[in-house]
Amino acid sequence: MWEYTDKVRDHFLNPRNAGDLAEANAVGEVGSLACGDALKLFLKINEAGVIEDARFQTFGCASAIASSSVLTEMLKGKTVEEAKRLTNKDIAAELGGLPKEKMHCSVMGQEALEAALKSYFGEKAEEHEAEGELVCKCFGVHDGLIRRAIRENDLKTVEDITSFTKAGGGCGDCLERLGEILAEERGQPKPVPAAEPKKLTNIQRMQLVAKVIEEEIRPSLKKDGGDIELIDIEGRNVVVALRGACIGCPSSQLTLKNLVEQRLREAVEPGITVTQG
Amino acid sequence: MKEIYLDNNATTRVADEVFEEMLPFLREQYGNPSSMHAFGGRVGRAVSLARERAAAALGCVPTEIVFTSCGTESDNTAINSALTARPEKRHVVTTKVEHPAVLSYCKNLEGKGFDVTYLGVDREGLLDLDELRDALRDDTAVVSVMYANNETGVLFPIPEIGAICRERGVPLHTDAVQAVGKIPIDLSTLPVDYLALSGHKLHAPKGVGALYVRKGTPFRPFLIGGHQERGRRAGTENTASIAALGKALELAAAGVGHENTAVRALRDRLENGLLAAVPDCRLNGAREPRLPNTSNISFKYVEGEAILLMLDQFGICASSGSACTSGSLEPSHVLRALGVPFTFAHGSIRFSLSRYTTQAEIDAVLAELPRIIERLRVLSPFKKGGPEPLDEKPPCTC
Ligand SMILES: Cc1ncc(COP(=O)(O)O)c(C=O)c1O
Ligand code: FES
Numbered sequence: 001m002w003e004y005t006d007k008v009r010d011h012f013l014n015p016r017n018a019g020d021l022a023e024a025n026a027v028g029e030v031g032s033l034a035c036g037d038a039l040k041l042f043l044k045i046n047e048a049g050v051i052e053d054a055r056f057q058t059f060g061c062a063s064a065i066a067s068s069s070v071l072t073e074m075l076k077g078k079t080v081e082e083a084k085r086l087t088n089k090d091i092a093a094e095l096g097g098l099p100k101e102k103m104h105c106s107v108m109g110q111e112a113l114e115a116a117l118k119s120y121f122g123e124k125a126e127e128h129e130a131e132g133e134l135v136c137k138c139f140g141v142h143d144g145l146i147r148r149a150i151r152e153n154d155l156k157t158v159e160d161i162t163s164f165t166k167a168g169g170g171c172g173d174c175l176e177r178l179g180e181i182l183a184e185e186r187g188q189p190k191p192v193p194a195a196e197p198k199k200l201t202n203i204q205r206m207q208l209v210a211k212v213i214e215e216e217i218r219p220s221l222k223k224d225g226g227d228i229e230l231i232d233i234e235g236r237n238v239v240v241a242l243r244g245a246c247i248g249c250p251s252s253q254l255t256l257k258n259l260v261e262q263r264l265r266e267a268v269e270p271g272i273t274v275t276q277g
Numbered sequence: 278m279k280e281i282y283l284d285n286n287a288t289t290r291v292a293d294e295v296f297e298e299m300l301p302f303l304r305e306q307y308g309n310p311s312s313m314h315a316f317g318g319r320v321g322r323a324v325s326l327a328r329e330r331a332a333a334a335l336g337c338v339p340t341e342i343v344f345t346s347c348g349t350e351s352d353n354t355a356i357n358s359a360l361t362a363r364p365e366k367r368h369v370v371t372t373k374v375e376h377p378a379v380l381s382y383c384k385n386l387e388g389k390g391f392d393v394t395y396l397g398v399d400r401e402g403l404l405d406l407d408e409l410r411d412a413l414r415d416d417t418a419v420v421s422v423m424y425a426n427n428e429t430g431v432l433f434p435i436p437e438i439g440a441i442c443r444e445r446g447v448p449l450h451t452d453a454v455q456a457v458g459k460i461p462i463d464l465s466t467l468p469v470d471y472l473a474l475s476g477h478k479l480h481a482p483k484g485v486g487a488l489y490v491r492k493g494t495p496f497r498p499f500l501i502g503g504h505q506e507r508g509r510r511a512g513t514e515n516t517a518s519i520a521a522l523g524k525a526l527e528l529a530a531a532g533v534g535h536e537n538t539a540v541r542a543l544r545d546r547l548e549n550g551l552l553a554a555v556p557d558c559r560l561n562g563a564r565e566p567r568l569p570n571t572s573n574i575s576f577k578y579v580e581g582e583a584i585l586l587m588l589d590q591f592g593i594c595a596s597s598g599s600a601c602t603s604g605s606l607e608p609s610h611v612l613r614a615l616g617v618p619f620t621f622a623h624g625s626i627r628f629s630l631s632r633y634t635t636q637a638e639i640d641a642v643l644a645e646l647p648r649i650i651e652r653l654r655v656l657s658p659f660k661k662g663g664p665e666p667l668d669e670k671p672p673c674t675c
Pocket of ligand 1: 286287346347348349350352376378423425426427452454455475476477484486
């Protein structure tokens with residue numbers, strides 16, 4: 001069992017400012033259901049640049065909900081300039097601390113705040129995407145976020161990086177690279193290298209595949225009494241299950257290759273393969 | 278507040294009868310069973326009695342029972358024994374859904390140059406026996422397949438698997454840590470060569486287990502030292518806990534009918550009640566064949582740890598296969614092997630009952646849990662009818 005402070009428990013059990021905010025003029029959204037946590041932050045900022053109201057919607061564990069709740073409390077009454085200076089450390093400190101393994105929840109709060117402020121200034125949320133090199137494919141983490149987490153939180157080990165950003169917490173393939181980045185950051189500070197040409201991250205690919213299946217492929221299968229469910233995505237291999245009339249249908253293999261794979265290759269990425277789970 | 282304990286696959290309370298059984302060996306009867314004096318000899322007889330009780334409960338003979346320190350040790354010992362006895366054989370077959378007591382051990386073997394085949398399961402958590410047949414090789418030293426899955430309760434067809442292994446002359450080990458006491462097990466007809474069990478899953482204390490080794494199966498010890506357990510497990514016996522395990526197995530054998538009637542009925546009441554009362558939830562794993570005490574349910578749009586902590590407010594103890602509770606950042610390997618979609622895997626809760634569970638407790642869960650899910654769903658940005666969960670969004674920074 002995690003050791004949570006009373007304040008974390010309080011904000012989890014009695015979340016402040018939960019829900020959406022119709023009058024919001026700044027909205028930031030990070031995370032996804034696939035990753036296991038997500039936060040949507042709504043701010044209402046008045047002409048004087050003061051945050052009048054803040055609300056949140058969170059999917060995640062107790063510390064994700066508590067971090068979101070306490071963040072909205074901290075933001076109310078602050079100017080945009082003050083809000084910009086908030087870091088994940090402030091969020092964690094306000095909660096009386098978070099277990100180290102849960103620090104990524106506070107980082108998610110900071111990210112959502114940044115996204116919201118960007119939307120307020122009319123910048124596109126896309127800014128968020130390729131912050132440099134994609135280091136962790138499993139959780140779609142770029143080196144920009146990793147380097148900042150190292151600097152701002154004085155991280156000393158690769159394990160710390162995983163606790164704060166989730167990078168390295170999946171297959172482990174990126175652990176070596178995380179070690180290099182850590183060494184670089186803790187040695188002489190280097191400027192962040194220029195962004196790579198845009199490639200799809202695992203998470204982006206996942207989201208796109210899910211969207212195409214949901215919006216195009218499912219409706220067309222459903223017309224014939226069939227159905228399809230997305231089970232998993234490993235690299236460029238998409239695992240699906242055919243349902244309904246598709247089960248036992250002699251041409252289901254053809255459906256898979258001609259319809260599903262073809263469509264995903266067109267709409268998402270040429271290298272995609274589709275198999276049945 | 279009295280807790281409502283629905284986490285019996287994690288561990289169980291020690292039965293009163295079992296506690297009474299072990300007390301003398303923690304007090305006045307502290308002799309060493311290997312000693313020559315009568316004072317130690319009396320304790321030795323208690324260990325023998327425990328072994329007889331264990332054998333009677335499982336349908337084997339006492340010399341086939343080796344007492345160990347836990348289920349993990351029993352599992353490690355069995356696989357190690359099969360490999361050490363046949364050093365020319367370098368291949369192991371197991372499944373993707375084993376407990377770490379087997380899975381991590383096999384991963385470790387791979388690092389030492391052994392070859393391991395991990396059989397997958399279908400969406401119900403069931404094995405394809407043809408896949409098992411195809412996996413067996415001339416150099417397969419052992420097949421290790423669990424009897425009952427600790428997360429979903431799904432049962433593997435050990436009699437059929439045993440028959441297949443027999444045909445090919447490959448020894449079969451089964452991790453029956455979750456099965457013993459919950460389903461009838463008769464080793465006089467069950468074609469397995471090794472079987473692991475653990476005391477703390479069947480109302481004996483933690484830190485004691487047993488390994489059944491079929492007569493005639495070549496055996497190599499894991500712990501090497503003194504001649505205890507007829508040279509099969511060195512180390513002075515944990516006499517109090519062994520006495521407890523003997524008693525607990527006796528009770529388990531007598532109570533297995535109750536498990537499959539009364540406990541099963543309560544489990545079904547809980548499961549059917551939840552599936553009916555809460556929208557967007559699903560059962561993980563096959564409904565049958567399954568342990569009578571286990572139910573693993575996923576609630577879409579909410580996260581498992583949050584559910585557990587809310588349940589904890591009402592003293593309700595359960596567990597989750599969500600990332601946040603599995604000690605890693607990804608949901609449990611069992612749910613992933615079953616292909617439970619991500620959208621459900623993060624919100625999975627396992628309820629596991631015991632003979633001490635009451636209907637009032639089940640009804641209390643049925644009263645509270647739908648409200649808890651409702652509360653958490655109000656907080657969640659994902660909702661039925663809302664944008665689909667994997668919708669396009671700024672990429673995940675989690
Ligand atoms: C299926 C299974 N195997 C092995 C074990 C390990 O047993 P022990 O905790 O006694 O080492 C457990 C318990 O967690 C289990 O559920
Ligand atoms: S790539 Fe980072 S954990 Fe898999």
